[in-house]
Amino acid sequence: MAVNLEYVFRETVSNLKRNVSMASAALLTVAVSLTLVGGALLVKRGVDRATVQWKGNVELSIFMKADASQPESDAIDRQLKSMPEVKNYRYVSKPEAFEEFKKIFANEPDVRDSLTVDQIPPSYRVVPRAAEQTKIIGQRFEDTAGVFRVSYAKEEVDALVSVTNFLQIMLWAIAIVLLSAASLLILNTIRMAIFARRREVAVMKLVGATNWFIRVPFMLEGLLQGLAGAALAFGVVWVGRDLIQNRIAGARNDIQLFKQFLVTSSDVTGTGILLLIVGVVVGTVGSALAVSRFLDV
Amino acid sequence: MIRLRDVNKTYKGNVVALRDVSLDIAKQEFVFIVGPTGSGKSTMIRLLIKEEKPDSGRIWVAGKDIGQLSSWKVPLLRRNIGCVFQDFKLLPSKTAYENVAFALEVIGRPPHVIKQQVPQVLDLVGLTKKRDHFPNEMSGGEQQRVSIARAFVNRPLILLADEPTGNLDPSTSVGIMRLLDRINRTGTTVVMSTHDSSIVDTMRRRVIELDRGVIVRDQARGVYGAFT
Ligand SMILES: Nc1ncnc2c1ncn2[C@@H]1O[C@H](COP(=O)(O)OP(=O)(O)OP(=O)(O)O)[C@@H](O)[C@H]1O
Ligand SMILES: [Mg+2]
Numbered sequence: 001m002a003v004n005l006e007y008v009f010r011e012t013v014s015n016l017k018r019n020v021s022m023a024s025a026a027l028l029t030v031a032v033s034l035t036l037v038g039g040a041l042l043v044k045r046g047v048d049r050a051t052v053q054w055k056g057n058v059e060l061s062i063f064m065k066a067d068a069s070q071p072e073s074d075a076i077d078r079q080l081k082s083m084p085e086v087k088n089y090r091y092v093s094k095p096e097a098f099e100e101f102k103k104i105f106a107n108e109p110d111v112r113d114s115l116t117v118d119q120i121p122p123s124y125r126v127v128p129r130a131a132e133q134t135k136i137i138g139q140r141f142e143d144t145a146g147v148f149r150v151s152y153a154k155e156e157v158d159a160l161v162s163v164t165n166f167l168q169i170m171l172w173a174i175a176i177v178l179l180s181a182a183s184l185l186i187l188n189t190i191r192m193a194i195f196a197r198r199r200e201v202a203v204m205k206l207v208g209a210t211n212w213f214i215r216v217p218f219m220l221e222g223l224l225q226g227l228a229g230a231a232l233a234f235g236v237v238w239v240g241r242d243l244i245q246n247r248i249a250g251a252r253n254d255i256q257l258f259k260q261f262l263v264t265s266s267d268v269t270g271t272g273i274l275l276l277i278v279g280v281v282v283g284t285v286g287s288a289l290a291v292s293r294f295l296d297v
Numbered sequence: 298m299i300r301l302r303d304v305n306k307t308y309k310g311n312v313v314a315l316r317d318v319s320l321d322i323a324k325q326e327f328v329f330i331v332g333p334t335g336s337g338k339s340t341m342i343r344l345l346i347k348e349e350k351p352d353s354g355r356i357w358v359a360g361k362d363i364g365q366l367s368s369w370k371v372p373l374l375r376r377n378i379g380c381v382f383q384d385f386k387l388l389p390s391k392t393a394y395e396n397v398a399f400a401l402e403v404i405g406r407p408p409h410v411i412k413q414q415v416p417q418v419l420d421l422v423g424l425t426k427k428r429d430h431f432p433n434e435m436s437g438g439e440q441q442r443v444s445i446a447r448a449f450v451n452r453p454l455i456l457l458a459d460e461p462t463g464n465l466d467p468s469t470s471v472g473i474m475r476l477l478d479r480i481n482r483t484g485t486t487v488v489m490s491t492h493d494s495s496i497v498d499t500m501r502r503r504v505i506e507l508d509r510g511v512i513v514r515d516q517a518r519g520v521y522g523a524f525t
Pocket of ligand 2: 340459
């Protein structure tokens with residue numbers, strides 16, 4: 001066995017050396033496709049997480065009339081407190097609402113200056129325990145005294161969720177297509193490497209080398225290419241995620257949507273390990289398949 | 298050592314290569330296979346190493362029915378058979394020594410055996426001085442001797458040679474024949490296909506003549522052009 005190992009490593013190294021350009025082409029192909037696969041998976045992860053947050057924040061707002069009385073407001077407060085369906089709620093006073101309003105229209109002075117504090121309705125922001133209960137909660141307050149209007153965030157979130165669902169399907173499709181492309185490219189590169197060495201394979205068969213003996217150096221070669229390509233992809237994905245995350249964190253306008261679009265470093269590590277496994281499997285199996293075609297004559 | 302019974306082989310497109318061939322070759326025999334081009338000589342050799350399968354009939358090599366041999370045992374069959382071809386089939390990136398050593402490496406022989414046997418066989422074929430030359434640095438005759446060394450280094454029971462002198466001039470061919478004769482005298486069965494009448498006529502060994510896949514002559518101490 002020690003003899004075989006020595007032979008296998010010597011053959012593998014000399015093959016890789018002899019076919020530096022071919023080997024690096026395969027390696028880069030793997031790296032590029034796996035980088036895209038990794039990127040797609042991480043974006044999907046971010047979308048998943050953001051969607052959960054958006055869904056968790058499905059809320060309804062009960063806007064009071066601007067001239068609603070204190071007892072009317074207290075009655076609603078009490079009713080909300082007594083309802084088990086309500087997870088939590090928050091009173092947004094006139095000054096708070098006014099600040100929010102000014103912030104939203106900061107870039108449009110005309111709108112911003114068109115209202116005064118007194119004209120802004122105060123509101124209750126209600127987070128239900130389950131998204132399905134939103135409507136039921138809201139209906140109870142629609143005709144209550146002092147209530148101006150009940151508005152639901154549901155419609156907007158539904159639209160958002162359907163967009164992200166579509167996005168996720170797209171990303172999965174891209175990831176699968178790229179992965180198949182990567183597998184085919186590895187298979188083809190190894191096939192070319194074997195074709196370049198068909199004389200040696202023919203001689204080996206002639207003198208009675210076993211199929212496994214012929215196959216193993218090629219499989220090791222494919223394994224190394226897959227592994228190295230995946231490692232490169234891992235690095236690129238890691239650095240790329242850092243750059244993007246820093247961009248978002250450093251951006252002046254803190255847009256909530258992007259803040260929630262968080263990809264943790266354990267996500268990257270997990271994806272990276274997946275990439276390494278995929279690289280190794282694709283490289284090894286691809287080369288085994290490629291070499292089998294030359295062995296069955 | 299070799300036995301064929303009613304062997305038929307037809308390639309795609311109804312090309313008949315061998316028809317109802319039966320023959321026996323004993324241990325330590327030296328046999329010439331002669332016949333015009335396309336008469337099935339190479340096909341017979343390919344059948345013996347199970348590179349091709351017969352359509353019908355049975356073949357025994359070294360006492361084993363190779364039709365019954367499972368595919369993973371084919372390499373073991375080939376370790377008992379050395380093969381030499383007209384085009385040498387040497388690896389251009391390896392030296393004479395490495396080409397011969399390669400045959401032992403890939404069947405898992407340990408380094409100390411390789412270090413001992415390769416110089417021995419290179420000495421036998423008279424190439425000790427050229428051991429570090431690459432094939433393109435050697436003459437055709439020298440290359441053929443490397444390929445014979447490679448075929449013989451594992452001390453096979455049988456040596457199959459398909460037109461081994463086909464690319465060589467007459468005097469070089471004589472050297473190759475001396476070598477094959479010497480190998481035969483060590484106890485190895487030699488089967489050689491050839492078009493070279495002077496070689497056959499000089500050696501006076503058993504001659505099997507094929508014509509369009511049929512054995513038309515099997516003669517002990519025969520000559521190339523005799524007719525039955
Ligand atoms: N792989 C193949 N596929 C189809 N036909 C083949 C194949 N190999 C050989 N043949 C045909 O089978 C017949 C016998 O061929 P073979 O090579 O055995 O002849 P040969 O006696 O060795 O000829 P030569 O003296 O020219 O080497 C020929 O008609 C040849 O064209
Ligand atoms: Mg032939």
